[in-house]
Amino acid sequence: MNKYLVFESKAQAQQVIPLHKIKKIRIENQELCLAHTPKGFMAFAKNCPHLGEDLSKGKINPFGEVVCPWHSYRFSLASGEECENRWKTLKTYRAEWQGECLYVYWSS
Template sequence: MAWIKIFESEADAQTQVPLTRTKALVVGGQEICLAHTPAGIFAVENTCPHLGDALSRGTTNYLNEIICPWHSYRFHLISGEECRGRTRPLKRFELETREDGVYVQLPD
């Protein structure tokens, strides 16, 4: 697993991904979706496992879920599970805030 710096600071992360918003990033050749809820910022795969739309085009809700814009499938950002179990869970990526920035952990 490799840790890759994606933001200069936690404040930078919160500015670039405002509360209730999402953002797509390509990190280490992999497209990920960052989602910001009151529980924090989460990193998940950007492709919905149902039919492949970009989750970064979706929204978040007060339940810490990201909602796919295509068919409104809801995925819990902490567990990755779809709320009704209709498709596989999202791949999730660990985030870590350090003195010199915010990092995401990606598989090698």
């Protein structure tokens, strides 16, 4: 498991990714999504496991789910599970604050 520094301060993170928004981030040669939710920052795979749409174009709903813009599949940001058990689980990654720094843990 690799540890990647995403933001050096909470203020920077909140400025770049406002609450309820999703941004793509690049870690080495891999793109991921990072969402700012009321429960904190959540990292997950960029592509929907259903048909591959870019989830950074999706929305975060009040239930802590990312909603795919193509077919409205909903994935829990806590577990990655598709909320109606119709499809595969979305890959999620641990995002963690250490002091003022936000790190994402991932494996290539």
